[in-house]
Amino acid sequence: MNQPTTRQGVAFLLNGERVDLESIPPTLTLLNWLRDTQRLTGTKEGCAEGDCGACSVVVAEWIDGDLRYRAINACIVFVATLDAKAVITVEHLSQFGALHPVQRNLVEQHGSQCGFCTPGIVMSLFARVQNRDKQPLEDTLAGNLCRCTGYGPILDAANAVDADFAHAMFEPQHQHLRRELATLQHDEHITLEHPEGSFFAPRTTAELARLLQRHPDATLLAGGTDVGLWVTKQQQTFEVLISTARLNGMNAVKREAGWLEIGAACTYSDALQALGELHPAIKALVRRIGSTQIRNSGTVVGNIANGSPIGDMPPALIALDASVVLEREEGTRELALQDYFIDYGKQAIERGEFVRAIQVPPLDSRAHVGCYKISKRFEQDISAVSAGFYLELDSDGRVVEIRLAYGGMAATPKRAIHTEQALRGSVFNEASVIGALSALDTDFTPLSDWRASARYRKLVAGNLLRKFAREVATGQSIDLWPASETPS
Numbered sequence: 001m002n003q004p005t006t007r008q009g010v011a012f013l014l015n016g017e018r019v020d021l022e023s024i025p026p027t028l029t030l031l032n033w034l035r036d037t038q039r040l041t042g043t044k045e046g047c048a049e050g051d052c053g054a055c056s057v058v059v060a061e062w063i064d065g066d067l068r069y070r071a072i073n074a075c076i077v078f079v080a081t082l083d084a085k086a087v088i089t090v091e092h093l094s095q096f097g098a099l100h101p102v103q104r105n106l107v108e109q110h111g112s113q114c115g116f117c118t119p120g121i122v123m124s125l126f127a128r129v130q131n132r133d134k135q136p137l138e139d140t141l142a143g144n145l146c147r148c149t150g151y152g153p154i155l156d157a158a159n160a161v162d163a164d165f166a167h168a169m170f171e172p173q174h175q176h177l178r179r180e181l182a183t184l185q186h187d188e189h190i191t192l193e194h195p196e197g198s199f200f201a202p203r204t205t206a207e208l209a210r211l212l213q214r215h216p217d218a219t220l221l222a223g224g225t226d227v228g229l230w231v232t233k234q235q236q237t238f239e240v241l242i243s244t245a246r247l248n249g250m251n252a253v254k255r256e257a258g259w260l261e262i263g264a265a266c267t268y269s270d271a272l273q274a275l276g277e278l279h280p281a282i283k284a285l286v287r288r289i290g291s292t293q294i295r296n297s298g299t300v301v302g303n304i305a306n307g308s309p310i311g312d313m314p315p316a317l318i319a320l321d322a323s324v325v326l327e328r329e330e331g332t333r334e335l336a337l338q339d340y341f342i343d344y345g346k347q348a349i350e351r352g353e354f355v356r357a358i359q360v361p362p363l364d365s366r367a368h369v370g371c372y373k374i375s376k377r378f379e380q381d382i383s384a385v386s387a388g389f390y391l392e393l394d395s396d397g398r399v400v401e402i403r404l405a406y407g408g409m410a411a412t413p414k415r416a417i418h419t420e421q422a423l424r425g426s427v428f429n430e431a432s433v434i435g436a437l438s439a440l441d442t443d444f445t446p447l448s449d450w451r452a453s454a455r456y457r458k459l460v461a462g463n464l465l466r467k468f469a470r471e472v473a474t475g476q477s478i479d480l481w482p483a484s485e486t487p488s
């Protein structure tokens with residue numbers, strides 16, 4: 001790639017029509033812009049925090065010469081991040097007079113009552129059909145809440161959609177979007193200046209490093225599933241907002257000699273396949289993060305960089321011995337992921353630095369891995385306790401290598417070092433685990449909060465380890481998925 005130049009403003013498609021915006025507030029949400037400026041009020045606001053799905057729209061992106069359609073939460077996505085993409089709202093699906101098959105089926109199967117959730121449900125199902133997505137329907141709709149209809153008729157409607165017919169019906173619009181989006185692709189950096197703040201979307205990590213050197217107090221933005229809520233719920237504004245979303249080559253998992261490198265802009269949806277190939281337990285964990293819409297926007301790096309003690313990825317990645325690659329103008333450095341988390345709200349990242357990627361080493365074929373998430377709801381909920389376990393045994397079944405990492409048990413994601421010591425060298429089974437559990441008291445003094453009491457957290461932490469011991473003994477995961485939803 002030649003040295004990129006800088007372009008002022010963003011250009012994208014809204015329902016097939018080109019939109020050019022030169023100056024907008026960096027934190028203007030797509031939902032507010034659609035409703036207030038474009039008067040496209042089919043897209044609703046329920047929660048303004050990515051939970052209810054009433055604001056779901058579909059964004060089509062140009063990936064490897066074709067379009068990929070994904071449902072996202074318009075309430076926490078900033079318009080400034082939409083450059084070179086196509087936004088499709090519910091109005092577009094029926095603009096030529098006939099209802100889209102998803103809409104028609106919702107009508108015929110009585111899948112709508114007050115109708116408030118319906119546009120969001122339509123858009124989630126439209127993205128599923130358009131991508132010929134085979135994930136369980138419950139996964140597609142986990143981020144769409146309906147308060148009155150009940151999910152039975154909605155699922156019936158979704159099951160009744162003839163995907164081939166729906167595809168054929170949307171084909172002319174698909175071809176139009178393909179042609180128009182192709183003309184919007186470019187390799188320039190983006191700048192937006194507005195009295196409320198500046199927005200940058202660099203194309204290279206070198207330019208990102210340069211921008212951070214110039215604006216060390218800038219706020220970094222990846223998928224915005226945390227940052228978006230600082231705006232909609234806390235009314236925060238940012239003098240300088242720098243997006244990682246356009247960084248070339250950073251929106252995917254690179255594989256080299258068994259190593260995985262998860263780039264700064266790589267969403268959960270982008271990472272799912274590679275992480276699943278590494279180990280099915282990691283895929284099962286990722287599928288429980290937020291909802292499809294959240295996984296389509298939120299990044300793995302954002303989950304690390306935010307330093308949260310209850311993020312779901314850190315325990316699993318610490319157990320896998322992952323490292324974090326930090327970059328700034330002076331160069332890059334690597335750090336074991338477990339050393340990145342220093343204390344609550346404090347991470348080992350310097351001013352001017354950013355997380356470039358997460359590196360995960362190859363997995364020994366004899367290794368046992370367990371990833372667990374305990375939350376009040378199965379989907380779309382934050383963990384009370386989460387855990388990532390890694391184990392290598394010798395031929396006598398004795399522990400050679402063990403890493404037990406927990407979330408929700410301390411001010412940071414943290415390894416249970418004393419419990420690991422108690423188990424190292426012993427035969428690994430439920431009895432030896434029970435014998436080692438008292439060491440968890442030395443490792444952790446968890447808090448009580450509204451998610452769980454300290455007592456519950458301790459009990460669960462021990463029980464997860466016992467569950468892991470049973471799974472290692474039987475070679476099967478226990479109750480991870482209801483039978484109907486076994487991950488493919």
Ligand SMILES: Cc1cc2nc3c(=O)[nH]c(=O)nc-3n(C[C@H](O)[C@H](O)[C@H](O)COP(=O)(O)OP(=O)(O)OC[C@H]3O[C@@H](n4cnc5c(N)ncnc54)[C@H](O)[C@@H]3O)c2cc1C
Nearest residue numbers: 050222223224225226227289290299302303305311312355
């Ligand atoms: C409805 C909902 C459900 C959710 N469910 C879950 C869940 O089940 N499990 C879970 O763990 N989390 C969950 N989250 C939280 C959130 O989705 C994750 O933490 C996500 O991974 C954040 O990634 P992002 O790309 O959206 O980050 P952003 O919001 O863009 O950024 C997060 C933080 O990281 C910083 N940052 C981003 N990129 C970099 C970088 N390259 N270098 C340095 N700093 C950087 C930002 O400045 C910010 O402080 C949920 C959020 C919502 C709104």
Ligand code: FES
Nearest residue numbers: 046047048053075
């Ligand atoms: S309004 Fe509820 S998810 Fe956006």
Ligand code: FES
Nearest residue numbers: 113114115146147
């Ligand atoms: S039809 Fe009323 S919220 Fe779903």
